Amino acid sequence: MTAPDPSLLSLNTATVRAQWALPEIIAGCVRHGIGRIAPWRDQVAQAGLADTARRIRDAGLALSGYCRGGMFPALDAAGLRAARDDNRRAVDEALTLGAPCLVLVVGGLPKDANDRPASKDLAGARAMVQDGIGELLAYARPAGMPLAIEPLHPMYAADRACVNTLGQANDLCDALGPGLGVIVDIYHVWWDPALQREIARAGRAESAPGASRLMGFHLCDWLVPTQDLLLDRGMMGDGVIDIPLLRSWMEDAGYRGPHEVEIFSAGNWWKRDPDEVLATCKARHAAVC
Ligand code: ZN
Numbered sequence: 001m002t003a004p005d006p007s008l009l010s011l012n013t014a015t016v017r018a019q020w021a022l023p024e025i026i027a028g029c030v031r032h033g034i035g036r037i038a039p040w041r042d043q044v045a046q047a048g049l050a051d052t053a054r055r056i057r058d059a060g061l062a063l064s065g066y067c068r069g070g071m072f073p074a075l076d077a078a079g080l081r082a083a084r085d086d087n088r089r090a091v092d093e094a095l096t097l098g099a100p101c102l103v104l105v106v107g108g109l110p111k112d113a114n115d116r117p118a119s120k121d122l123a124g125a126r127a128m129v130q131d132g133i134g135e136l137l138a139y140a141r142p143a144g145m146p147l148a149i150e151p152l153h154p155m156y157a158a159d160r161a162c163v164n165t166l167g168q169a170n171d172l173c174d175a176l177g178p179g180l181g182v183i184v185d186i187y188h189v190w191w192d193p194a195l196q197r198e199i200a201r202a203g204r205a206e207s208a209p210g211a212s213r214l215m216g217f218h219l220c221d222w223l224v225p226t227q228d229l230l231l232d233r234g235m236m237g238d239g240v241i242d243i244p245l246l247r248s249w250m251e252d253a254g255y256r257g258p259h260e261v262e263i264f265s266a267g268n269w270w271k272r273d274p275d276e277v278l279a280t281c282k283a284r285h286a287a288v289c
Helices: 022-032 041-047 049-059 077-097 122-143 166-176 195-204 243-252 274-288
Strands: 009-012 036-038 066-070 102-105 147-149 180-185 214-219 259-261
Touching: 009 274, 022 036, 022 041, 022 049, 022 274, 041 049, 041 066, 041 077, 049 077, 066 077, 077 102, 077 122, 122 147, 122 166, 147 166, 166 180, 166 195, 180 195, 195 214, 195 243, 214 243, 259 274
Parallel strands: 009 036, 009 259, 066 102, 102 147, 147 180, 180 214, 214 259
Antiparallel strands: none
């Protein structure tokens, strides 16, 4: 593999969220020559939507995605309605920010008022996800905002996402049609024996010829041992994922889009000087991706 095009590097803003607010992250990306970002809704809310949109424009940055919508399953009709309304707001924000897609973390089992799982019906949760995405597509498609399902590692099936493989995400795209795609986050899918085939399937997008479903490629690494189920992602090169191999599968499938670095790391990278983190992201992207 030749080294990746450095202009494809994007920073998912969670990577330095512990150290910097969004305006500082935007300024940091400009300083380090990183041309793309993927911001999170809570950071945008804190900094102000209109202000953030202007700041990103003035900085000359492009977005690689907007994090995130989803969390569709709920215990009752009021919960489903609240999720629907919140997801529509997320689409509106993504449009204001000029995002290429709204990333969906679809949600797990329905939760009670104390945020505890209140059901064991996994198939039912998956059906609510399909219905919820279908309903959101009816809003997002005419507005021109693509939705991108991010399958999450099965360890999150109960609490974050009951779509756990790229095959499952492709099946949803088959069922629900245009305007819907997938994010390949290597942390979540690197272990999947069907990964190469499902990346190729997403690139072909039989249901919408010419329109690839591959809407994003998220990078970090899988550490051994992993100390925390959520907040112990590794920097590229520090773990066991063959990143150039996975990139070659994406490129074979026609993907030419951003390489978004997304690292939640409470014990390591969130404790470091954020300028060091950004410099390391750039160096590792060039050296090991
Ligand atoms: Zn991701």
